[in-house]
Amino acid sequence: MTVLKKAxxxxxxxxxxxxxxxxxxxxxxxxxxxxxxxxLNAHSAALDEEYKKLAEEYQKIQEGDTSYLQRMARVKYNMVKPGEIEFRTAK
Incomplete structure (x- = not known):
């Protein structure tokens, strides 16, 4: 065989x-x-980060951090103290 045929x-x-x-x-x-x-590894990392945040939130709730609980009640659940007037501003 020639070189060309071999190649x-x-x-x-x-x-x-x-x-x-x-x-x-x-x-x-x-x-x-x-x-x-x-x-799946990226999703797992995201879930680990979410778990960490939730664990910190749970710890604050368990410790009875009143300033945190009041802030969450106001922000998440739109609660106000008795006698308070809520003012909303446009963003």
Missing amino acids: KFLLIALAVMAAVLLFNGSFLSLTHNILELKK
């Missing part, structure tokens, strides 16, 4: 092997699983 044969063989690897079901599945894992 052509090698190129075709490499192309076939690449096609088999890329379009093989297990390779596509692996790629999908890696992407899904990255997405």
